[in-house]
Amino acid sequence: MNIMPNNLKRQYDLHAPEYEAKALEVLRSGWYILGNEVKAFEQEWAKYIGVKHCVGLASGLDALWMSFRILGIGEGDEVIVCSNAYIACVMGISMNGATPIFVEPDQYDNIDAEKIESEITDRTKAILVVHLYGQSCDMTRIMEIAKRYALRVVEDCAQSHGNHWHGQTVGTFGDIGCFSFYPSKGCGAFGDAGAIVTDDEEIADKFRVFRNYGSRVRYQNEVVGANSRLDELQAGLLRVKLQYLDQFNEERCRIAEKYTKSIKSANIVLPQIRPGADSTWHQYVIHVKNGQRDDLANYLKEKGIGTIIHYPIPPHLSKAYQYLGYKKGDFPIAEEYADEVLSLPMYNGMTDTEQSYVIECINDWESSIC
Template sequence: MREKISPNRLDRGFFKYQDEFENKALEVLRSGWYVLGKEVKSFEEEFAAYTGAKYCAGLASGLDALWIAFRVLGIGKGDEVIVQGNTYIASVMGITINGATPVFVEPDEYFNIDSAKIEEKISERTRAILVVHLYGQASNMEPIMEIARRHNLRVVEDCAQSHGAKFNGQMTGTFGDIGCFSFYPSKNLGAFGDAGAIVTSDVELDKAVRIFRNYGSEKRYYNKVVGANSRLDEIQAGFLRVRLSHMEELEREKQVLCQRYLEGIKNPLLKLPSIRDKSTHIWHQFVIRCKHRQALINYLEMNNIGSIIHYPIPPHLSEAYSYLGMGKGSLPITEEYADTVLSIPLYTGMTKEEQDYVIEKLNTFEVQP
C-alpha cells in the first residue's frame, strides 16, 4: 500500500535546508544570548526590507501581533472593527481581546473581504478595518484603502498566510497602519515553533510595539505601560533568517505546484480557486470547493490522501462568539464557504508523482447515486 499523502509535511521543508538550519541552531546555542539579541535584530531588518515596510518588531506569535496591533492603536471597548466573516478565529480574537466588537462582512469569490460590502457596515463606532489576506492571496486593497481614507479609519492587515503576496506590486502588510504576521511552522515563512511579527512604517507605532512586547519597558525595570511578554526568541529568529534567504525559491516551487493543480484538475464537481487581477497568490493553501465535501473527504481517505477543512465553523457561529447573537443564516456566503471548502495536499518538497496521484484521484471522484 502506498504511503499516505498528508495535507502538509513540515519535514521536507527542514531536510531541504537541513545543514543551514542545524548550523544556525548551533551558532545561536553557542552564542550564549537567547532573547532579543543579534538574530532578532537582523531578522527584523531583513524582514522589513523584504516587505518594504520601514520597521519590523518580532513577537511570540501571530495572535499576539493582532491583539497588540489593536492595543497600540488605542482600539477597545465601545469601538467596532470591520472584518470578513470567513477568517480563522484568531483574526477576530485580536479584536475582542481588546474589548472591541467585530462587525462581519461577507467574502468575495477570492475568499477575501468583499470591498463592495464594507461601507454599508460602517457606523459612528467604527474605528478600523481588519483585512485578512486569506490562503495566501492579496486582498483588493485599492478600494479598501480609499474607503478607510474617506472615513478616517485605521487599517490592520492580517498577513498570517500571505508572506510575499502583492497587490498591484506592493507587498501585503504595507498598505495599512500595521501588518501582522504569523510564522507558525506550516506558513510559507515558517519557524520551528510559535513566532510572529508586526511591520509598520510609522516610527511611533513601532516604538509602542517594542515597548509593549517587553513588559511595557523601554529601559529595563522602567515600565511605561502595562505590557506583555511577547518576544521572538533568538533561535526562531535564526531559523526564520535561513528560510527568508530562500523565499524566492520556495515561492516559485509553490507556484509551479499550484499551476499544475489548476491545469490538471478537470472534475466539474470541484471548483478551483480564482486569482484576482492585480493580486498575486503565494498559495499558503490550495483550496477547492465541493458541494459533496464529506463524500470527497471519505473518497480521498480511502485512497490514502489527506485533506483539511479551513475552516469548518466560521467565527460568528462558534461557541466563543455566541454572545454576538448571530445565528445560522446571518452570513450565508461565509457559511456556504465553511460547508464546501477543502484544502488539498500542498507542501515544500511535494513530488510530481505525489501530485499526479492526487490529481488523478480528484479527477475520478464521482458522487454515488
C-alpha cells in the same frame, strides 16, 4: 501511497545543514532573548516586505491583539473583518473589548470590499484585512474606503508571505501589517513566532516597549505591557528560511498551476486569482459543490491522501462568540463556504508523483459519482 496535507519535514530537509548550523550557533552564543539574531531578522524582514520597521513578537495572534491595543481601539469600538476568517483574527479584535463587524467574502475567498461601506457606523474605528490562503484582498478599494472614513487599517498577512497587490507587497498598505511564522506558514519558524511591520516609527517604538513588559530599560516599566518576544533561536532559523522564501513561493505556484490545469470535475470550483493580485498559495482551497465535500474528503482519506478544512465553523457560529447573538443564516456566504472548502495537499518538496496521484484520485472520484 500516504500523502500528508502538509509535510513540514520536506521543507526542513531541503536546507537541513543550514538550519542545524544556525541552531548550534545560537545555542552556543549564550544569548537567547532580544539579541543580534532578532535585530538582524527584523531588519531583513522589513527590507523584504518593503517597510521601515519590523518588530518581532511571540506569535501572530499577539501581533493582532497588540495592534488594536496600541492603536487605542477597545471597548465600544467596532472593527470590520471578513466573516470567513480564522477565529484568531476575530480574537485580535475582541481581546481588546472591541466588537467584530462581519462582512461576507467574495469569489476569491477574501472580504468583499464592495460590502464594507454599508457596515460602517460612527463606532467603526478600523478594518482588519485578512489576506486569506495567500492572496491579496482588493487593497485599492479598501484603502479608498479607509481614507474616506478616517479608519485605521490592520493587515493580517499570516498566510501571505511575499505576495502582492498590483506589485506592492501586502502588509505595506495599512497602518500595521501582522505576520505569523507558525511552522506551516510560507516563512515558517520551528515553533511559534510572529511580527508586525509598519512605516510609523512611533507605532514601532510602542510595540518594542509593549512586547517587553512595557519596558525599554530594565525594571523601568512605562506601560502595562506583555511578554511577547521573538526568541533568538526562532529568529535565527527564520533568517535562514527567508533566504529561500521566494523559491518556496515559486515552487508552490508550480504545484498550484498543475492542480488548476489537471483537476477535472463538475462538482469542484477551483480557486481563482483576483486581477491585480498574485498568490503565494499558502493553501490550495477548492470548493466542492452539491454537498459532496465530505464525500470527497473521505474518498481521498481512503486513498491515503490527507486534506484539511479551512475552516469548518465560521467565527459568528463558534461557541466563543455566542455572546454576539448571531445565528445560522446571518452570514450565508461564509456558512456556505464552510460547508464547501477543502484544502488539498500543498507543501514544499511535494513530488510530481505525489501530486499526480492526488489529481488522479480526485478525477477518479468525479467519475465514480457521475
